[in-house]
Amino acid sequence: MADQQLRLYSYFRSSCSYRVRIALNLKGLKYEYKAVNLLKGEQFSPEFRKLNPIGYVPVLVDGDIVVSDSFAILLYLEEKYPQHPLLPKDLQRKAVNFQAANIVSSSIQPLQNLAVLKYIEEKVSPDEKMEWAKVHIGKGFAALEDLLKNYAGRFATGDDVSFADIFLAPQIHAAFTRFNLDMTQFPLLSRLHEAYNEIPAFVDARPDKQPDAPS
Amino acid sequence: MKFFHNPNHLHSLVSSIIDTSKKKAQFNYFTRCFTTRVDFESPHTNPPMDSSKLQENTEASYSSSSSSKLVLYSYWQSSCSWRVRFALNLKGLSYDYKPVNLEKGEQFSPEFERLNPLHCVPVLVDGDVVVSDSFAILLYLEEKYPQRPLLPADPRLKALNLQGASIISSSIQPLHMLSKLKYMEEKIGSEESLSWAQLHIGKGFLALEKLLKDFASKFATGNEVYMTDVFLAPQIAIAAARFNINMSTFPSLSRVNETYKGLPEFQASSPERQPDAVHGK
Numbered sequence: 001m002a003d004q005q006l007r008l009y010s011y012f013r014s015s016c017s018y019r020v021r022i023a024l025n026l027k028g029l030k031y032e033y034k035a036v037n038l039l040k041g042e043q044f045s046p047e048f049r050k051l052n053p054i055g056y057v058p059v060l061v062d063g064d065i066v067v068s069d070s071f072a073i074l075l076y077l078e079e080k081y082p083q084h085p086l087l088p089k090d091l092q093r094k095a096v097n098f099q100a101a102n103i104v105s106s107s108i109q110p111l112q113n114l115a116v117l118k119y120i121e122e123k124v125s126p127d128e129k130m131e132w133a134k135v136h137i138g139k140g141f142a143a144l145e146d147l148l149k150n151y152a153g154r155f156a157t158g159d160d161v162s163f164a165d166i167f168l169a170p171q172i173h174a175a176f177t178r179f180n181l182d183m184t185q186f187p188l189l190s191r192l193h194e195a196y197n198e199i200p201a202f203v204d205a206r207p208d209k210q211p212d213a214p215s
Numbered sequence: 216m217k218f219f220h221n222p223n224h225l226h227s228l229v230s231s232i233i234d235t236s237k238k239k240a241q242f243n244y245f246t247r248c249f250t251t252r253v254d255f256e257s258p259h260t261n262p263p264m265d266s267s268k269l270q271e272n273t274e275a276s277y278s279s280s281s282s283s284k285l286v287l288y289s290y291w292q293s294s295c296s297w298r299v300r301f302a303l304n305l306k307g308l309s310y311d312y313k314p315v316n317l318e319k320g321e322q323f324s325p326e327f328e329r330l331n332p333l334h335c336v337p338v339l340v341d342g343d344v345v346v347s348d349s350f351a352i353l354l355y356l357e358e359k360y361p362q363r364p365l366l367p368a369d370p371r372l373k374a375l376n377l378q379g380a381s382i383i384s385s386s387i388q389p390l391h392m393l394s395k396l397k398y399m400e401e402k403i404g405s406e407e408s409l410s411w412a413q414l415h416i417g418k419g420f421l422a423l424e425k426l427l428k429d430f431a432s433k434f435a436t437g438n439e440v441y442m443t444d445v446f447l448a449p450q451i452a453i454a455a456a457r458f459n460i461n462m463s464t465f466p467s468l469s470r471v472n473e474t475y476k477g478l479p480e481f482q483a484s485s486p487e488r489q490p491d492a493v494h495g496k
Binding site: 053054056065067068069071072073075076079080091092094095096099103105106107109110111119123124132143146147 | 332333343344345346347348351352354355370371373374375377378381382384385388389390395398402403407411422425426
């Protein structure tokens with residue numbers, strides 16, 4: 001179902017933007033990709049600031065509605081475009097999806113984003129920065145393995161792709177490609193990573209596939 | 216159990232057992248749970264609970280072997296637990312409070328681990344359903360107990376509230392958790408841990424100030440308490456009390472904070488009012 005009025009402000013490597021790209025693809029929603037280069041500070045341009053004064057990506061523009069923050073955007077999409085639902089109806093399973101999403105978005109991603117890593121690199125050392133990232137990703141991944149072991153099927157919380165998978169895929173991708181984490185200690189997450197690589201909606205959302213990825 | 220439906224009788228019973236300094240907040244909290252009439256100066260309108268649901272609540276709360284009552288595993292100082300306590304009060308939901316002493320490591324007990332192998336509070340138990348993580352619990356409560364909605368129906372305002380909550384739960388609170396501060400102290404120094412906390416709280420509050428400045432009035436996103444307030448109220452209280460954040464640089468946040476301070480549901484949820492509070496800390 002095409003919807004030409006959707007615009008997504010995104011940075012190719014931002015895992016928060018990656019989550020929204022996956023969701024848009026899963027729901028079959030076409031959108032205009034507007035690149036915001038975070039390294040060049042384009043999030044502070046007057047044009048972008050008018051849209052999102054905080055300067056974060058992703059931002060979704062849907063007609064005259066502007067939504068920022070990946071969590072808020074995903075719940076907005078889920079309500080406005082109910083095709084390919086991202087959340088199970090069962091309240092327990094739905095809660096597990098939110099819990100898994102929050103392990104990623106509160107316990108892992110904020111502790112290994114660019115600003116935090118730079119701080120540690122400057123105040124402590126470059127080695128410490130990588131150690132810090134690995135420790136926090138590792139702890140979060142161990143928590144996810146524990147949480148999902150009683151719920152996972154083909155995907156994180158059953159046999160259908162859901163909210164948890166949308167948060168997991170970018171985080172696992174980052175662990176593999178940017179932090180060289182030893183993923184053998186996380187068998188479920190490793191298996192899910194393989195499963196996501198088979199799904200076009202996930203593959204097309206990957207950083208290296210975006211218009212602003214360096215060639 | 217019928218006499219609990221008589222506000223006057225309840226008032227005299229409660230008044231006689233509650234310390235006068237806490238009387239107002241506690242009285243208002245209890246009467247909100249157990250009567251259909253809300254008679255404190257609440258800044259918002261609160262639709263009365265229907266009497267059949269009310270009956271269920273009062274019976275459940277006084278039955279010693281109730282399986283229909285909500286149970287909340289909480290630690291008095293945990294800001295994530297605070298959010299849920301606040302929301303339960305707003306929705307007029309009574310619950311059993313089960314303290315988990317994080318300082319003593321009770322989150323690692325076999326009993327608690329069975330409930331939440333991730334060893335975190337808060338955990339909500341609602342019959343057969345067990346929910347961990349404050350955001351997941353709040354969204355669960357919102358769906359299961361739609362009275363006193365915490366998310367507005369308007370899609371823009373709803374998204375705004377989720378964004379506000381997300382900024383706090385992802386960009387602020389995780390960065391000033393004890394474990395992170397301890398790390399900073401060990402690796403860099405004790406002054407560093409305070410500056411680290413202040414840096415991230417300051418950044419987050421600045422973001423919220425920008426986000427909410429065109430929307431905030433009595434509360435963060437308008438005239439009603441919504442999801443952003445549930446996250447923001449504990450966050451501001453902690454920022455001021457533990458990290459010496461100067462709130463005067465955030466005028467919109469300061470203004471809504473004054474409203475929170477006077478809100479009985481928020482007062483009743485505060486750490487010092489919890490059964491496991493240790494005074495003088």
